[in-house]
Amino acid sequence: MIECVAALITHGHPPATTEAVARAVFAARETEWRLVATPQELAKHGDAAAGIEAVDQLPRQADLCLVLGGDGSILYALRHFAGSGVPVFGVNFGTVGFLAAVERGEAEEGMRRAFAGETETVDLPGLEVRVDGQSRIALNDVSVLRRPHERVAELSYKIAGEEVGHVRCDGLVAATPVGSTGYNLANQGPILAWGVKGYVVSYVAPHSLTARALVVAPGDILHVGNAGAGEPVDVAIDGELAGTLESGAALDVGFVEGVGRLAQLPGTSFYQRIREKFGHLAV
Numbered sequence: 001m002i003e004c005v006a007a008l009i010t011h012g013h014p015p016a017t018t019e020a021v022a023r024a025v026f027a028a029r030e031t032e033w034r035l036v037a038t039p040q041e042l043a044k045h046g047d048a049a050a051g052i053e054a055v056d057q058l059p060r061q062a063d064l065c066l067v068l069g070g071d072g073s074i075l076y077a078l079r080h081f082a083g084s085g086v087p088v089f090g091v092n093f094g095t096v097g098f099l100a101a102v103e104r105g106e107a108e109e110g111m112r113r114a115f116a117g118e119t120e121t122v123d124l125p126g127l128e129v130r131v132d133g134q135s136r137i138a139l140n141d142v143s144v145l146r147r148p149h150e151r152v153a154e155l156s157y158k159i160a161g162e163e164v165g166h167v168r169c170d171g172l173v174a175a176t177p178v179g180s181t182g183y184n185l186a187n188q189g190p191i192l193a194w195g196v197k198g199y200v201v202s203y204v205a206p207h208s209l210t211a212r213a214l215v216v217a218p219g220d221i222l223h224v225g226n227a228g229a230g231e232p233v234d235v236a237i238d239g240e241l242a243g244t245l246e247s248g249a250a251l252d253v254g255f256v257e258g259v260g261r262l263a264q265l266p267g268t269s270f271y272q273r274i275r276e277k278f279g280h281l282a283v
Contacts, residue, residue, distance in 0.1 A: 004115075006028060007058040009058075009073060010068040010069055033063075034053060064114060066089055068107070069090070070100075077090075087121045089119060090262075091103075101265055102265065121264075123257075127254065130252065132243035140179030143173045144245060145233060152168050161221075165211065172201065176192075181277075183239070184200055184202045191274070192215065198218050223250055223252050224251055226250070232247060
């Protein structure tokens, strides 16, 4: 019998997940899986992590990544295993948990089913951007934002080489279908269903009556320029600061298919998540 390996990632508030870690150890042992985690993860949970094998780095050849946390932790796992084909199974210990397969009250049963192979996978696209000389992948969104207490940003952008807009605003967000329910949704941008090939560009607090969100074809490159006089703007990937864009500088954002793989239980759908997490879209 070939031994299956699950990599464990938990969020930064150990007390909330420590009991679930102990349950994960039990479920893995019961189904003859090998559970591995970094020493930093093990140190969070003390005796509850007994039975989990310590590894310096999470293996890229794992059969599953088990995440006990919120959307931020799940996105971290998806980025870590980007391009590897490792499915990420999330148990929601966060606030919204839009990417999670099950809620914390269903943790034990959900983990047992995941280890038993009772999951389906969804391949997720990403956005590739080069920031400060380094190529990075976003699963949710790439944001170009004015710095706190600085003047309003001036951003120009082209799509597929064509000038589309020049807007004074607090920022611009390029979001994948998965990320369209995050920062983009808060900007009143359109929600893209999972499976849509393309991404959406929306503005943060535009100083314009005509600036509108735009859905972009998957093969079209977004070119964003900082047209402001002197002030740099920040670049964030999945909500985390990734670098800066100096005045007069620009960056390109491109759509990439098959970056992440999300595991979910059979019968789960994008539209079910929308209803459960955000309520009915029409009133």
